[in-house]
Amino acid sequence: MKIFKQIGIAGLLVLTSVPGYSEIDFTGSWTPLFHEDYPERFPGPELGDYMGIPVNAAGRLRGDSYDADRISMVSQYECRPHGSDYNMRGSANLRISRDLDPVTQAPVAFHTFIGFQSAQRTIWLDGRPHPPEYADHSWAGFSTGVWDGNMLNITTTHLKEYYIRRNGVPRSDQAVVTEHWTRHGNYLTVIVVINDPVFLTEPLVRSENWIYDPGQEILPSNCEPAPEVPNPPGVITPHHLPGTNPFLHEVADWYGIPYDAVRGGAETMRPEYRKVMGKPEHVPEKCERYCDCGKDAGACNLH
Amino acid sequence: MRRILFAILIVGAVPALTFAQGGRGGGRGGPPPQGKAGAPVDLSGYWVSPIFEDYRWRMFTPLKGDAASVPINDAARKIVDAWDPAKDEAAGEQCKAYGAAGIMRVPGRLHITWQDDNTLKIETDAGTQTRLFHFTGQAPKEGEPSWQGYSAAKWEVTALPGGPAGVGLGMLPRQGTKSRTLDVVTTQLRPGYLRKNGVPYGANTTLTEYYDHWSEPSGQEWFTVTTVVTDPEYLAIPFVTTTDFKKEPDGSKFNPRPCTAR
Numbered sequence: 286m287k288i289f290k291q292i293g294i295a296g297l298l299v300l301t302s303v304p305g306y307s308e309i310d311f312t313g314s315w316t317p318l319f320h321e322d323y324p325e326r327f328p329g330p331e332l333g334d335y336m337g338i339p340v341n342a343a344g345r346l347r348g349d350s351y352d353a354d355r356i357s358m359v360s361q362y363e364c365r366p367h368g369s370d371y372n373m374r375g376s377a378n379l380r381i382s383r384d385l386d387p388v389t390q391a392p393v394a395f396h397t398f399i400g401f402q403s404a405q406r407t408i409w410l411d412g413r414p415h416p417p418e419y420a421d422h423s424w425a426g427f428s429t430g431v432w433d434g435n436m437l438n439i440t441t442t443h444l445k446e447y448y449i450r451r452n453g454v455p456r457s458d459q460a461v462v463t464e465h466w467t468r469h470g471n472y473l474t475v476i477v478v479i480n481d482p483v484f485l486t487e488p489l490v491r492s493e494n495w496i497y498d499p500g501q502e503i504l505p506s507n508c509e510p511a512p513e514v515p516n517p518p519g520v521i522t523p524h525h526l527p528g529t530n531p532f533l534h535e536v537a538d539w540y541g542i543p544y545d546a547v548r549g550g551a552e553t554m555r556p557e558y559r560k561v562m563g564k565p566e567h568v569p570e571k572c573e574r575y576c577d578c579g580k581d582a583g584a585c586n587l588h
Numbered sequence: 589m590r591r592i593l594f595a596i597l598i599v600g601a602v603p604a605l606t607f608a609q610g611g612r613g614g615g616r617g618g619p620p621p622q623g624k625a626g627a628p629v630d631l632s633g634y635w636v637s638p639i640f641e642d643y644r645w646r647m648f649t650p651l652k653g654d655a656a657s658v659p660i661n662d663a664a665r666k667i668v669d670a671w672d673p674a675k676d677e678a679a680g681e682q683c684k685a686y687g688a689a690g691i692m693r694v695p696g697r698l699h700i701t702w703q704d705d706n707t708l709k710i711e712t713d714a715g716t717q718t719r720l721f722h723f724t725g726q727a728p729k730e731g732e733p734s735w736q737g738y739s740a741a742k743w744e745v746t747a748l749p750g751g752p753a754g755v756g757l758g759m760l761p762r763q764g765t766k767s768r769t770l771d772v773v774t775t776q777l778r779p780g781y782l783r784k785n786g787v788p789y790g791a792n793t794t795l796t797e798y799y800d801h802w803s804e805p806s807g808q809e810w811f812t813v814t815t816v817v818t819d820p821e822y823l824a825i826p827f828v829t830t831t832d833f834k835k836e837p838d839g840s841k842f843n844p845r846p847c848t849a850r
Contacts, residue, residue: 309765318828321641323657336643434628434768435744436800465802465812467769469744474814474830478804488804490640492812492830540644541651554638556695556714557841559647572654582659582824 309435309468311395314503315379315495319585324575327376327585330452333533335549336542338454344484345548349530351453354523359516364508366402366424368447370462373475374493377401378503386411395430403506408439415442422458439464449479449489454549457483471497486551534566541568619745623706623723626743628768629801631708631811634842635698635833642829646693649673649850650785658787664822671786673849683847686715687735687780689789689817692797692831697842708741708770715847727775733791737777744769744798770799782817782827784850790821809835 319326325334335348356362367375377400384393395408406425415427426444430437441462449456460481467474473495480488516522537544543563546553553562578585620626639647642657655668676684686694696714703709708721721741731738744767774795782789796816803809810832817827 320657320659320828321830336647337640433802434766436768436802438802440805461805463805465800467798467800467814469769469771469798469814472798472814472816472828474798474800474812476800476802476812476830476832480805490638490810490832490834492641492814492832494814494828494830496828542644542648546643546647551638554640554643556636556639556697557843559695569651572651572656575656576651576654577665578656579659580655580665580824581661585656 309437311381311437311466311468311473312383313381314498314501315381315473316498316501317376317378318494318496319376319579320494323578323585325450326374327578328575328587330450331536331539332452333530334450334452334536334547335454336547337554338449338549339485339487339489339551339554340449340454340549341484341486344449344454345550346527347484348450348452348454349527349533350524352523352525353452359520359522360511361513364402364506364510366404366510367399368444368456369397369404369406369425369428369441370444370456370460370464370477370479371447371449372397372399372401372404372406373464373477374491375399375401377404378498378501379495380503398503400503400506402508402510408437415440426462435467437464437466439466449484455484457481459483473497537565538567539569539574541565620743622742624702624708625705626723628743628766629770629811631770631799631801632700632702634836634839635700635811636836636841637692637695637697637831637833639695640832642693645783646695650783652785654785655783655787658782658827659824660787660822661824664788667788667822668786673786676849682849683715683717683735683780684849685781685784686712686717686847687789688719688737688739688774688777689793689795689815689819690780690782691715691717691719691736692813692815693783693829697836698833699839699842713842713844716844721770721772731776733776733778735778735780737774737795739772739774741770741772743767744771768801770797772797772799788822789817789819792821793817793819 333348335345340348380398382396384396385391386393392410394410397406398404404424406428408428408430410430413429415429420443422443422445424445424447426441428439428441430439441464444458444460444462446458447456448454456479460479463478465476474492475495476490476492478488478490479485534544536542537547543565546562552558575585575587644650645654652671653669655665660668676682691712694712694714696712699711701709703720706723710719717736719736719739721739723741726740727738777791777793777795779791780789781787796818798814799811801809801811812830812832814828814830817823
């Protein structure tokens with residue numbers, strides 16, 4: 286009987302002791318793999334390329350009006366950090382750290398640091414609610430995470446408007462972004478789902494892979510974002526008025542793709558679209574742009 | 589005092605060891621159940637792959653010579669530059685882009701069913717291919733190479749950090765370590781194409797896949813397959829992609845069609 290009493294006491298001690306929280310460990314340094322859409326992600330997308338985006342007419346118009354000169358002409362664009370949703374698809378390295386409650390050792394948050402513009406983000410794991418609708422929006426937004434088995438499901442709200450693709454396809458500040466993170470050995474897979482009632486007709490799903498790279502050093506950025514204020518007198522944000530952008534056909538002609546497909550939209554992303562899409566106007570004999578991006582695990586150069 | 593310490597050790601270790609052995613409720617003293625009985629998620633049904641990424645390499649046959657994003661080597665570059673779909677057609681090899689290392693990237697729909705308690709079957713409408721995931725162990729040593737090869741599958745078990753040998757004092761079953769992933773390793777592949785325009789993979793390729801099921805807040809089900817193609821013959825490093833599949837209510841859009849080389 287005595288031993289049962291002792292086991293009972295021991296059980297109470299264990300149950301009231303510090304529980305061990307040790308989820309799938311995402312902490313450490315990661316390097317993005319560009320084995321999908323390398324030319325879009327690193328050198329940058331072609332103008333007017335909306336392929337793979339369930340964009341609506343308003344989003345398409347914003348893309349058509351985009352002029353990259355705005356980055357050098359308007360101070361608020363010069364050092365603008367990526368939105369946290371785009372950051373997971375961007376070209377910079379990633380470091381993840383974790384906060385633990387000092388008493389319970391329960392995880393409180395993951396923090397991500399991405400080199401481009403020193404983007405920092407917190408993903409709260411402690412069950413706190415999202416702020417009210419009127420709260421400030423930021424580049425990182427407000428993120429909370431909940432585990433489902435070995436997958437961390439993240440919800441992000443309160444994002445500032447940003448873009449979905451670096452050629453001006455926009456994502457509004459009304460978007461809600463959900464992410465699903467898993468780790469398989471040295472690979473981190475991040476699935477990003479953008480629900481944007483303003484510029485998308487249905488959720489946009491993109492999944493990116495990162496490889497564990499504990500030796501990397503991520504340097505801070507020296508570029509600070511400027512205040513978002515009206516342009517000074519005489520400074521006009523470079524743009525194209527509707528119907529005047531001369532570059533929109535380039536991507537179709539360079540890669541031999543029907544123009545309608547280049548314009549994007551949910552209907553162009555279904556497998557059955559291949560039966561109804563038109564013929565390209567111009568088909569080059571062979572690849573001439575970015576054909577060797579990633580060869581020998583190397584960089585992406587124009588030729 | 590020593591007895592109490594011993595008792596603490598026993599009581600503290602039980603949850604940890606139980607978790608390490610079972611992972612998904614496999615019971616004490618044995619490996620967790622595999623096959624249909626051990627499935628932590630339901631992958632059966634009809635699925636479609638909306639093309640969000642690599643659009644111009646997947647929706648269209650890319651231009652000759654376009655190997656962007658794939659970490660090919662010099663040997664592969666020669667094959668890419670020599671690609672001739674007419675030759676493939678003449679040789680009856682129209683299905684080279686529909687082998688296991690490439691088929692999940694081909695736009696189309698999947699029909700996933702349990703062929704039996706230990707075999708998960710994936711049928712594709714594009715190219716009418718059939719993949720069989722065997723939960724019964726490794727590939728046979730002398731298998732005949734084929735487009736789909738031999739796929740050994742298991743539900744992933746995530747062990748306790750530090751392994752099961754540690755003392756479990758104060759360690760309760762924890763969040764995030766109960767895997768819901770299907771791991772598949774495919775070998776015995778007939779050489780084929782990663783992309784329709786002749787980006788090659790060789791006979792010694794090993795294909796490792798991780799199937800992860802997730803849902804949108806609306807309840808819409810998806811799975812994402814992380815694909816790792818390791819090919820010492822034509823790739824400088826493993827080629828890693830992720831492909832997303834959305835669940836459909838029925839098979840009304842499943843449209844079987846033969847392989848094409850162009």
